Amino acid sequence: MNYKSKIIEDLISEKLKKIIVFIITFIVLFIISFFTVIPKKYSLQIGDIAPIDIKAPRDFEDEEATQEKIDKALSEVLPKYNKDLNIAKKSIEDINKIIENVKYQKEQNVNETTKIENIKNLVMISLSDEDIKSLLKLNEQELDALDKFLNDVLIKVLSLDIRENNLDDIKKAQQDLDFYIKSSTLNKNLKDLANSIGVASIKPNMFYDYEKTEELKQQIRRQIEPVVIKKNQNIVLKGEVINEHHLNLMSKAGILSQNRKNDFILILGVTILILSTLILLVFLVKNEGNVYSNLSFYVITCILLIITAILTFAFKIISVYFIPASFLPILSTLIFGSKTGLIISLINTLIVIILTNFNINVCIMYVMSCILGTFFTSKVQERNNILLSGLYVGIINFLIVYAINILNNTIYTQAVYSSIFVFLNSIVSSIFAIGVLPIFEQVFNILTPIKLLELSNPNQILLKKLLFEAPGTYHHSILVGNLAEAAANEIGANSLLARVGAYYHDIGKIKRPYFFKENQITNDNPHDKVTPKLSVSIITSHIRDGLELAQKYKLPNIIQDIIMQHHGTTLVKYFYVQALNEGENIIEDNFRYEGPKPNSKESAIIMLADSVEAAVRSLNSPTVDDIKTMVEKIINEKLFDNQLSESPLTFKDIEKIKEVFIKVLLGIFHTRIEYPDTTKEDKND
Structure with missing residues (x-):
């Protein structure tokens, strides 16, 4: 199998593994979610006896009760009317016309029947022939008195609200008219005529306004709060006879066995949300510049999602506020x-x-736990401080949830209990995290920031051995760590990993410390007593020795890789040249480190920092130009020797690394300014 085929096979294999992880995660999350959102079903009919108390699995509207509530409110709505002020004016004008016509017809030389017909044709008020005959018999003073009386009375009567098609309003107006007539000083004949004309003149002055009435009804409909059946509220009590309303409520709640349509909608919604979560995770994996492989990152994240889902499902039985929201x-x-x-x-x-059945308050609490948990955990430098991080999250979440419950007018005791559960869930989350973290570190060989910080502690056994048995190497490693950290930070690599990796990169020198220049206190050099070939073997063996120590003390694989890669396949030039000068028949590869070459930004940075620090340290009273020249020389040599060919460093990265190295080294190694001796000047003064 050629190299290209092997790469293709590896890619297919990794892609297949991701698909398998995706499917397994989806299935597990779907099963957990299914038992959460799909309620227990009941097979009941009208007339059956409820075997248990049947409760609502979620909040939903009782549409029948809501409609009854609306109908009741609408039945109390009074129709809206518009008043026509011209009705009274028109009626008085009609009465005036009657009186004027009667006066006119009295003067006409025609028979009585003709006069009656003429009056009936000219006036709008309907009067009987007998009433008109009586009017024609009145003299002018009586007609004027009748006219004035009716004008005064009808102004009062027609000022009342007389609604159309409302017999009570008409009757009330007629009663008022009758009262005024009986209270008057008119004679009986005029009173009878006043009653006939007045009754005929009373007309509705209030007319139904359909638009305003409908607008009022719509406003009332909008104001009516729906009747909501709350989650866990009883729909039917045990032993109660099932009626049609019960069945309607159970159907609405989706808990009738014959009603599966709602289940399909819920399953579809759950599927979409879970797929959305996993698809977002895929995009995160593609864009995450992490020290872990994409597959490891994906597997770890999916396991975390599954664990969180299981914990949430289990703990919400106690309270939805008790779910370990800060765990993830x-x-x-x-x-x-x-x-x-x-x-x-x-x-x-x-x-x-x-x-959490779409509980908005819990979702707010969870999001706050995400933000707070991430913030406080990012500050953690020791494993024991994780619990302190959970404590801080718990205190703040306690206050937030309490405030939300108070603003929602939640019962005081319930608000307090919810807040206490939130506080406890943060503590429990941090305890779970402390317990689970070592398992992930061991199984997936994860190097967490907190693990790196622990490894950087000077009290670590290997670092103490390095300090006491190879102090020069220890000092060199600290300086390399400072260089590597600054460079990694500049190019966006893992600066903490670069620093810690640098601390351990030369631990192999513990085995034979005095064969390395930085640990030679006297001028005696052990290499003067052995051949160049043996010297090279001793020098390069510190890689193997370092790896053995790293494995013995169970350093993470990433640190072991840095130990193996920090020299790449570099030529041990000093002893190679020495062997050439001695005329030995040598092979260049025998004077090179075994490798492999650096394959990460961090290991490549440590290689450069290691070589640059050693080279600059060898300079005698270096100037600024000396340091710049040496940094350029060392890094260019690594480039020309193809030592960085397998690392992801770009030329832009390398230029930034050079600048950082020069800046840091200038602060460490360049010659201080010699201040003039002022003693003589003081004496002369």
Whole structure:
């Protein structure tokens, strides 16, 4: 199998593994979510006896009760009317016309029947022939008195609200008219005529306004709060006879066995949310510049999502506020760093939404736990401080949840209990994180920031051995660590890994410390007593010796890789040239380190920092130009020797590394300014 085929096979294999992990994660999350969102089903009919108390699995509207509430409110709505002020005016004008016409017809030389017909044709008020005959018999003073009386009375009567099609309003107006007539000083004949004309003149002055009435009804409909059946509220009590309303509520809640349509919608929603979570995770893996392989990153993250889902499903039985919301942000931050940890935790919000039945308050609490958990965990430098991080998250979440509950007018005791559960969940989350972290570190060989910080502690056994048995190498390693950290930070590599890797890169020198220049206190050099070939063997063996120590003390694989790669296949030039000068028949490869070459930014930076620091340290009272020249020379030699050919460093990165090295080394090695001796001047003074 050629090299290209091997690469293709590896890519296919890794892609297949990712697909398998994707499918397994989806199935597990789906099963957990299914038991959360799909409620227990009941096979019941009208007339059956409820075997148990049947409770609502979620909040939903009782549409029948809501409609009854609306109908009741609408039944109390009074119709809206518009008042026509011209009705009274028109009625008085009609009465005036009657009186004027009667006066006119009295003067006409025609028979009585014709006069009656003429009056009936000219006036708008309907009067009987007998009433008109009586009017024609009145003299002018009586007609004027009747006219004035009706004008005064109708102004009062028609000022009342008389609604159309409302007999009560008409009757009330007629009663008022009758009262005024009876209270008047008119004679009986005029009173009878006043009653006939007045009754005929009373007309509705209030007319139904359909638009305003409908607008009022719509406003009332909008104001009516729906009748909501709350989660865990009883729909039917044990022993109660099932009626049609019960069945409607159970159907609406989706808990009737014959009603599966709602289940399909819920399953579809769950599927979309879980797929969205995993797809977002895929994009995160593609864009994450992490020290772990994409497959490892993907597997670890999927396992974290599954563990979080299981814990959420289990703990919500006690209370939804007791779910270990800070577990994922704390653990993912410890493993991947704060940025990636926060993104993973926020992506998981979609799963939490499902598992908490879309409880908005819990979702707010979870998001706050993600932000706070990531923030406080990013500051953690010791494993024991993880619990302190959980404590801080718990205190702040306690206050936030308490405030939310108070603003929502939650019962005081319930608000307090919810807040206490939130506080406890943060503590429990941090305890779980402390317990689970070593398992992930061991199984996946994860080098977490907290593990790196622990390894950087000077009290670590290997670092103490290096300090006491090879003090020069220890000092050199610290300086290399400073250089590597500054350079890594400048180009966006893992600066903490670069620093810690530099601390351990030369631990192999512990075995034979005095064969290395930095540990030689006297002028005696052991290499003067052995052949160049043996010297090279001793020098290069510190790589193997370092690897053995790293494995013995169980240093992470990434640190072991740095130990193996920090010299690459560099030529041990001093002894190679010495062997040539002695006329030996030599092979160049025998004077090179075995490798491999650096394959990460951090190991490449440490290679350069190691060589540059040693070279600059060998200079005698170096100037600024000396340091710059030496840095350029060493890095160019590594480039020309192809030692960086397998590392992801770009030329732009290398230029930045040069600048950082020069800046740091100038602060360490360049010759101080010699201040003039002022003693003589003082004496002369």
